[in-house]
Amino acid sequence: MPTADAPDEHVFKLLVTGPFAAGKTSLIQAVSDTPVVETDVDTSGAEAKLKARTTVGMDFGTYSIDDGGVRLLLFGTPGQRRFWFMTDILKGDVDAVIYVIDADAEDTHAEAGEAMRALLRDLRVPLVVAVNRCDDPATADLLARELGTLASESAVPCQLIHHESGRQVVVGALLAVVDRLERLGVEMLDPIDRMFETAGAP
Amino acid sequence: MMLERDEIGFDMFGLAGTFPRPGWVVLDAARTHGFTGELTFETIPSVKCYLDDGSIYLAERVTDPSLGSRLVDAGALNAAQLEHGSMLVGEVAHLGRLFERVPSVNRHTVMVMTEMMTEECVGWLAGQLVRDVVAAPYRHHPAGVQRWLQRAVAPNLVPGEPLPSPAVDEAPTELVPPESLFAGDRSFDDGLIKWDQPSWLDERLPVPPIINLLSDDTPRTDADVDAVETLDDPTAQAPPASPVFDAPRVGLSVAQSEADSPAPPTPFTRAREIVAASAATEADVDAPEAADPTSFVTDSANWEDLVTAVVESDSPDTDPVTPETDPHHVRDGLSWATRASSGESSEPAASSPPSPEPPEPPEPFPGPSPVVESTLAPAATRSGSIAPQTDRAPEPVFNDWVDHLDTDGLPEPGSEMLLSTKRLPPTRTVVDRFELIWPSGEIDDQFGSPDTASIADLQPDLDRPGLTARLATTAGGARGASAATLEHDDRQPVSVPIADLSTNGHDEVTDEVVLAVRRAVASIETSSLAARRRLVTSDPDDDPSRGISDRGIRSLRPVSATSDALTPIAHSARRVPTRSVFDDDISDATSNPDPSLKADAPVVEPQDERVGALRRLIGSLRLR
Numbered sequence: 001m002p003t004a005d006a007p008d009e010h011v012f013k014l015l016v017t018g019p020f021a022a023g024k025t026s027l028i029q030a031v032s033d034t035p036v037v038e039t040d041v042d043t044s045g046a047e048a049k050l051k052a053r054t055t056v057g058m059d060f061g062t063y064s065i066d067d068g069g070v071r072l073l074l075f076g077t078p079g080q081r082r083f084w085f086m087t088d089i090l091k092g093d094v095d096a097v098i099y100v101i102d103a104d105a106e107d108t109h110a111e112a113g114e115a116m117r118a119l120l121r122d123l124r125v126p127l128v129v130a131v132n133r134c135d136d137p138a139t140a141d142l143l144a145r146e147l148g149t150l151a152s153e154s155a156v157p158c159q160l161i162h163h164e165s166g167r168q169v170v171v172g173a174l175l176a177v178v179d180r181l182e183r184l185g186v187e188m189l190d191p192i193d194r195m196f197e198t199a200g201a202p
Numbered sequence: 203m204m205l206e207r208d209e210i211g212f213d214m215f216g217l218a219g220t221f222p223r224p225g226w227v228v229l230d231a232a233r234t235h236g237f238t239g240e241l242t243f244e245t246i247p248s249v250k251c252y253l254d255d256g257s258i259y260l261a262e263r264v265t266d267p268s269l270g271s272r273l274v275d276a277g278a279l280n281a282a283q284l285e286h287g288s289m290l291v292g293e294v295a296h297l298g299r300l301f302e303r304v305p306s307v308n309r310h311t312v313m314v315m316t317e318m319m320t321e322e323c324v325g326w327l328a329g330q331l332v333r334d335v336v337a338a339p340y341r342h343h344p345a346g347v348q349r350w351l352q353r354a355v356a357p358n359l360v361p362g363e364p365l366p367s368p369a370v371d372e373a374p375t376e377l378v379p380p381e382s383l384f385a386g387d388r389s390f391d392d393g394l395i396k397w398d399q400p401s402w403l404d405e406r407l408p409v410p411p412i413i414n415l416l417s418d419d420t421p422r423t424d425a426d427v428d429a430v431e432t433l434d435d436p437t438a439q440a441p442p443a444s445p446v447f448d449a450p451r452v453g454l455s456v457a458q459s460e461a462d463s464p465a466p467p468t469p470f471t472r473a474r475e476i477v478a479a480s481a482a483t484e485a486d487v488d489a490p491e492a493a494d495p496t497s498f499v500t501d502s503a504n505w506e507d508l509v510t511a512v513v514e515s516d517s518p519d520t521d522p523v524t525p526e527t528d529p530h531h532v533r534d535g536l537s538w539a540t541r542a543s544s545g546e547s548s549e550p551a552a553s554s555p556p557s558p559e560p561p562e563p564p565e566p567f568p569g570p571s572p573v574v575e576s577t578l579a580p581a582a583t584r585s586g587s588i589a590p591q592t593d594r595a596p597e598p599v600f601n602d603w604v605d606h607l608d609t610d611g612l613p614e615p616g617s618e619m620l621l622s623t624k625r626l627p628p629t630r631t632v633v634d635r636f637e638l639i640w641p642s643g644e645i646d647d648q649f650g651s652p653d654t655a656s657i658a659d660l661q662p663d664l665d666r667p668g669l670t671a672r673l674a675t676t677a678g679g680a681r682g683a684s685a686a687t688l689e690h691d692d693r694q695p696v697s698v699p700i701a702d703l704s705t706n707g708h709d710e711v712t713d714e715v716v717l718a719v720r721r722a723v724a725s726i727e728t729s730s731l732a733a734r735r736r737l738v739t740s741d742p743d744d745d746p747s748r749g750i751s752d753r754g755i756r757s758l759r760p761v762s763a764t765s766d767a768l769t770p771i772a773h774s775a776r777r778v779p780t781r782s783v784f785d786d787d788i789s790d791a792t793s794n795p796d797p798s799l800k801a802d803a804p805v806v807e808p809q810d811e812r813v814g815a816l817r818r819l820i821g822s823l824r825l826r
Contacts, residue, residue: 010815065822070815110247113265121268122293148265150275167823174820181813
């Protein structure tokens with residue numbers, strides 16, 4: 001059985017974050033093939049009107065293939081501002097960030113954009129904005145731009161109540177990771193190697 | 203009473219209670235007050251403006267991406283430059299030293315992009331309705347952008363040390379081609395000062411300093427001192443003017459006609475006289491057979507030609523001026539001197555003045571001051587006469603340490619150019635072989651030959667850090683071509699006659715040297731000869747002589763996508779040792795690695811595996 005330190009095991013870590021009641025936990029549940037580790041409690045205060053339970057610690061789900069040789073770890077953060085410190089804990093060594101927003105909850109967008117950029121100021125990893133409750137890619141892209149995404153960062157419209165939609169968001173994030181790995185790998189190569197790499201030498 | 207920061211920033215511009223106001227009102231107020239610091243405008247979204255003395259150098263919305271990310275997105279930076287150019291201070295990427303840390307960054311592009319983004323944000327802000335403004339004096343952008351605006355302080359230059367190199371992104375100074383001196387619309391006399399010159403000064407002034415280039419081998423006499431005193435005394439009677447400078451006028455009659463109407467005693471006439479006397483004295487020394495000094499004095503009327511000729515005579519690189527090549531050889535002093543030294547006597551003038559003075563010994567031209575030196579000529583020569591030749595050779599007078607130096611093959615003063623009795627010192631020595639000392643202690647002196655000499659007591663890996671070469675002569679001496687620390691050439695020198703080196707032997711040595719250089723280059727690239735021999739029996743996978751084509755393209759290495767994990771891969775990017783084309787020239791087995799080694803499959807590194815794993819994961823999710 002491969003261990004965590006085995007060289008042939010590949011682990012990828014995704015951070016799923018976003019404002020309160022955006023659909024983070026639903027996304028993790030859509031992908032995880034193991035029971036999601038949840039820290040949900042009853043929602044209190046004014047937020048109780050939106051949903052009954054909320055995450056206060058983290059959500060954790062996994063997805064693995066090749067008998068555990070390739071593992072995908074998904075970490076979900078709490079959405080409330082008072083629990084944002086958990087994001088700082090969970091963001092270490094992530095390969096990509098999935099930022100989930102609710103297209104209909106426009107009152108959360110300004111704060112969401114500010115938090116998103118603050119998160120990515122020191123996390124130079126691919127970002128995918130999952131625009132929940134949205135079916136139009138153009139609308140999703142416009143909404144993501146309003147939040148402050150870059151042109152190189154993609155927005156994926158999704159309906160996270162459907163698991164298939166959640167998996168598409170994760171696939172988009174993994175594709176962004178692949179693109180970044182290939183691009184950075186070529187940039188970091190020695191000039192001679194880069195020349196051969198770009199020339200397609202055998 | 204201590205003031206809180208909020209109290210300081212409160213109503214800094216006298217706008218309290220007037221909000222909401224348009225953004226441009228606040229911006230104008232900040233500019234008027236010369237504000238320096240951060241202004242936070244309560245708009246949707248909030249905008250932060252950073253000012254320096256009232257000028258906005260950066261403005262951004264709070265929802266904007268970080269400045270570095272925006273610059274990457276705009277194409278002013280690439281990800282690698284941002285990665286290496288920024289420093290993480292807490293959770294903020296500090297870009298203040300971006301240009302110093304990454305010299306390849308185009309500073310102008312970054313600055314222009316920053317200005318454009320700032321202008322866009324300020325333009326948007328000016329039209330917004332601002333609900334409130336919070337001012338934080340002297341708080342700058344956390345990314346350290348204000349450091350980009352600081353002008354570079356001129357470094358303290360230390361005499362003797364090289365000048366600092368210019369900034370990498372500094373634009374080169376545009377080179378303007380020099381303006382031609384012979385442009386059609388350019389007057390050649392632009393730089394000359396003109397004045398109303400008396401008619402009796404209708405001649406060109408001499409160039410006294412060039413007199414120093416003439417000979418300095420005649421002794422000084424009391425007459426010289428008298429001449430100096432006479433010249434320095436303004437009350438002294440000036441000697442009659444000499445017709446030296448009347449170039450068109452040839453002959454004694456002209457001189458006498460001018461002597462009949464002497465010019466007033468001015469410094470110009472004195473200078474003319476001094477120069478004439480100096481030239482005549484030189485004629486006494488260097489051309490004793492010249493019968494009539496007047497001819498020289500008359501011939502050397504054009505002092506520019508004389509100066510040019512003297513300079514040319516001192517330059518061994520210039521061709522000697524001959525009567526065939528020099529159209530002015532008749533009247534310039536050099537031609538005269540050349541004829542005199544070669545035994546050809548100068549033709550006397552039509553009428554020569556009688557020499558009333560008795561013969562005097564030749565006079566020197568010493569000293570640095572042209573006036574004083576020139577006045578050392580004897581009075582007889584100053585008056586236009588010339589002293590007859592004396593049998594006594596002129597004694598050299600050493601007035602300076604330079605005079606004590608030997609000429610070492612250079613022509614003697616006054617002698618014909620390029621004609622010296624001394625041979626020039628040899629500029630190179632004959633080298634009959636080229637030796638290579640390998641790190642293993644082996645010395646190759648017969649290149650192409652299998653015979654090498656081994657020195658058993660050497661510790662190749664300790665005594666000598668690298669390849670050493672030297673040039674050896676038949677006398678056994680060796681000239682180190684590099685920093686050789688050990689010289690163990692106790693063998694008998696190669697008995698190759700030097701005469702043979704100029705014929706067939708010379709060609710053979712040349713080939714050997716070429717081959718040796720090739721082997722040296724090959725060894726530098728692929729390590730030492732001994733190391734290559736060891737590689738023959740070592741693990742072929744570690745053979746550094748195998749080139750890229752043999753080893754396959756080094757594929758991507760494993761990397762984490764986080765920023766902290768990018769540095770190791772940057773450091774691990776190293777140049778693969780290549781195999782030299784000269785290795786094929788070496789006849790031994792070291793140059794022929796096992797052909798089977800070239801059939802190795804390209805190494806698949808973990809980076810490819812990671813990308814492959816990701817692709818498998820994506821495929822699995824899609825099929826789920």
